[in-house]
Amino acid sequence: MDNINIKIIAEKLKLSTSTISRAFNGSPDINKDTRERILAFAKEHNFLPNHYASNLRDKKTKTLAVIVPEIVNDFFAQAINGIEEVARKKGFYILLYRTDDIFEKEVSFISYLNNGKVDGIIMSVSGEANDHNYIKKLEQKHIPVVFFDRVYEDIDVSKVTTNDYESSFSATEHLIAQGCRRVAYLVINKNISIGKVRGQGYMDALAKHHIAFDDRLVIDCSQDENENYTIIQNALERVKPDGIFSSVERLALATYHVCNDMKIDVPNNLKIISFSSLHIAPLLCPPLSTITQPAYEMGIKAAELLFEELENKGLDSTKKHLVLESKLFIRRSSSV
Amino acid sequence: MDNINIKIIAEKLKLSTSTISRAFNGSPDINKDTRERILAFAKEHNFLPNHYASNLRDKKTKTLAVIVPEIVNDFFAQAINGIEEVARKKGFYILLYRTDDIFEKEVSFISYLNNGKVDGIIMSVSGEANDHNYIKKLEQKHIPVVFFDRVYEDIDVSKVTTNDYESSFSATEHLIAQGCRRVAYLVINKNISIGKVRGQGYMDALAKHHIAFDDRLVIDCSQDENENYTIIQNALERVKPDGIFSSVERLALATYHVCNDMKIDVPNNLKIISFSSLHIAPLLCPPLSTITQPAYEMGIKAAELLFEELENKGLDSTKKHLVLESKLFIRRSSSV
């Protein structure tokens, strides 16, 4: 009874494989007693229909790929929770992949996915300044894709993002209201989607309050933690900002480290606010003001959009773009 | 050219399906030119052999399930990173599942996995005080399992844990050395594996220093954040500890919240140390002393153990138990 399958069950119960199969698929064309007899036998022998064989027949994998830049990050972890929640209800499995923000990993993984491994893909992208042709190939295979948070503008798929422009504007305005006149903008790449949109909100807020834009205050950082430390340290020494608007949690935390080491008094000498979904932001020293994105809901919505497409199966092919609202939490790091 | 497969390629290239197949499997029995011609054609048409069909033939899924209590937690997130690292090198996919520490979810997911969906399972368990028969069923199907961090003692599988007893002992001793005489032990369930072992280290350290054990200082908490807040608040008011040794990060953070609200001065009136893999522990207010488990390495090791079993395929079936070392980071929360 090592390798059990419906054929063996059929023999044992003196039935045909079709009948066994029907028992597992809620088919109405089966006698209730027969079904129960089969299910009981299956349960006793710990049998479930082989997923790969079913998939081969049905061309449905009930599996979905989730691709994110990192996992050790409350934003993405919560988003995954949301996706998982919806997927579980639909009986779907989740294939997880992390890119470390390395474009090549994203390409390589997605290319693999062209083998029918998954029914759909939910992702937060990592390589905006590149050729995104590999994503279009998924279309050929009818594998729907949904982007969340970090998206490629040039790819027409459903998207879930947040009101980045507005919240960046408010955050910057908040710093100005707190008396900041030299607000620095920390960003990983100022030229691409999120960095660009958030930067626009920042600049427009400055303009509204008649503060001249100084491009030395735009601090372009990297993926490397150590480099960032140095970059930020130099910026604080040379450009002497009195406020920091960080587009990425990681950079705000790096700033905290620098301030600790340089004994810069936050918020008295430097006010900080950052995009962040860190649930312990209130416990930091000082508590960090955050623009918090609804990470969990974004995951939920992204998954729902994907399932919509999966269930429409090619019919209504218009892509949706949902924009959820972030929330400002003003804490001590930005207000005395 | 919508649904391409090796048969179609065979026709187009006037070859047989076996030759096409060989081109993709690094078979030596194929002319180099033929292979290249095939691969070029495949690339152009964006073809990869269907994963489910191959699996059905080979009975290998190249997929591995990872089951953890939570994802929004630096310990598990880092462990997943480690697992993923190894899996990626082996060309394996990762199926992620989160139990929210709910035993039923664990059972339900594992039961599903009996359908040949994965080759192996790596998990940190959620239901210690229960019947674990559902795990033994995996053995029948020759699906190896590896536990990490949270394990079932009564199940004989490979395990990766840390030196919980020793580090609990040291942590408690450290608090005593800092002058604490009423050290409380925060735990989720004092009667099961991790809670028990860590509790033993705590008690033995007290004994060594001739401090009488007071069971009112063992604070048994729950899964619910709000409840925990109340439990800890009551404990601080009534039992008045001067030190906290927390077996779980979450409880230490709850204590921080309570202390903030009750205006308890940490570390002057209460010293805190906790198991935690939070990478921003140094940025908390005050910086949190931690017993930090090598989460990433644990993930690596767990995955390596699993692959060993997968590659041995039934031969040497002795299970291994690796014990890695945690590290104490003394910060301001526990030392003046």
Place this chain on the structure above:
DNA sequence: TTGTAGGCGTTATCAA
């Protein structure tokens, strides 16, 4: 070096 053929486990169609 290439081709033929059977089967992996399941399900849908059709017939009984």
Place this chain on the structure above:
DNA sequence: TTGATAACGCCTACAA
């Protein structure tokens, strides 16, 4: 209500 059969896409003996 049940059974026989073909097919999903691939791989591997074995034959050529």
